[in-house]
Amino acid sequence: MPHKKPHPYQPEKDVHRITLYNTIYPEHQHRSKKERLYLHFDFACFYAQVEQLRRKMYGLPLIIGGWRKYNGQVKGIVATASYEARQFGIKTGMSAFEAYQLCPHVCMLQVDYDAYTSISKQVHFIFKEFAPVVERYSMDEYFMEIDFLRDRSRKEIDGFAKRLQDRIYEATHLVGSVGIARSKTYAKLSSSLNKPKGRTMVLTDEDERTDIWPLDVDEVWGVGRRRHEHILAEGYKTIGDVAERGNEKIFTRLFGANFGKMLFQTITGKDQGRVMEEISEDYKPKQGVSYGHTFSEGSTEVDRIKGEFAIGVQGLCYRMRGYGIRANSYSGMFGFNEPDKPGVGFRFVTPAHTNIDDYVYQALMEKVEPAIKKACQHGIEIRNIMLGTHQIDKTNQLNVFFQDDEDKAARVKAMDEIKNRFGQKYITKANMLHRVKGNTHFLGRNN
Secondary structure: OOOOOOOOOOOOOOOOOOOOOOOOOHHHEOOOOOOOOEEEEEEOOHHHHHHHHHOOOOOOOEEEEEEEOOOOOEEEEEEEEOHHHHOOOOOOOOEHHHHHHHOOOOEEEOOOHHHHHHHHHHHHHHHHHHOOOEEEEEOOEEEEEOHHHOOOOHHHHHHHHHHHHHHHHHHHOOOEEEEEEOOHHHHHHHHOOOOOOOEEEEOOHHHHHHHHOOOEHHHOOOOOHHHHHHHHHOOOOEHHHHHHHOOHHHHHHHHOHHHHHHHHHHHOOOOOEOOOOOOOOOOOOOOOOEEEEEEEEEEOOHHHHHHHHHHHHHHHHHHHHHHOOEEEEEEEEEEEOOOOOOOEEEEEEEEEEEOOHHHHHHHHHHHHHHHHHHHHHOOOOEEEEEEEEEEEEOOOOOOOOOOOOHHHHHHHHHHHHHHHHHOHHHOOOHHHOOOOOOOOOHHHHHO
């Protein structure tokens, strides 16, 4: 009998991430400095567009990420809002209750990742009809290398972008905006200038001065709140301020020799970002992996909260095995139903680097179970949990003083093969059967 190849891991399945990086790191850059041309496509309010199409809700204010409980109380966070909802001042990231206050007749749905992912993959194939090198940067954003158009006229380049938009609309009935520029960063910025279905071409120095330089510097990926504060303190408010008066030495002083240089190049449009078609087989997360979950209802039932942590550990360890990494140091927190009450943070360690659920869960419970019991005994409802690796090992070297039990490792390997072939839901450990009551996961809240 021929040896059957194991089914591949899917460590990113059901993991909602905007991107695998938040700026153009060195390993994501071309080494040569030749001129390039990039196209960025960004769906307008992707989740909301899909639901308006599927449910014939065109013209209605809609948010994705909110739901009404049986008593009418509004819960959730706005993941995205339709343009009709945005006209009432509703924004991504605000609470669903705030959205309801702004627009009492707003429609609410929960995220359906499977539906959105299938459309996203379909669009990826369409992109491949137009160019050989395409990156599905997130579920609703795509990059394309279009160096073959670099010497064409503006009209020809615009015509190419329009044909792409038309083809996507023909296949999906969804619209998105296009940005074309000489750097990956500026292509992403330019696609946001004429939403929901415009096209912006930033092909010359003058185009950059007109379209990109007036933007606030925190529009650039990698410039978070704290970095923005440091940059503002140096007198740089807009991208143009950095491009005209910026000094790379100031950025290296503020943010370090490597990141400072990289961030300066990103803001000034000098990055040489690669369009990465797929995550390479040897890809391993730089900062480890994490899991977070918010229950639809708070709970004071210890066993159910422990069950939710068991689910988190399983997801964490499965992803580590998929990436071929291990960890011996972890961190996490659990939060309460009372929004003003600070959550409880914690760290714990395992006997050695491992990615076996049992070892991680045992060490976690030794650390966190007393705190869970204390909160529950005082009637304080726990509402959300988070868990993540703190230090990871990518070498797979043998631990000197501790070895994973062979039987445990063999069982985990067998269970992973079932999950890889049929999906996570087809095999469940006993400690995961106790869950917090209510529709704690997205689609159940739409019923």
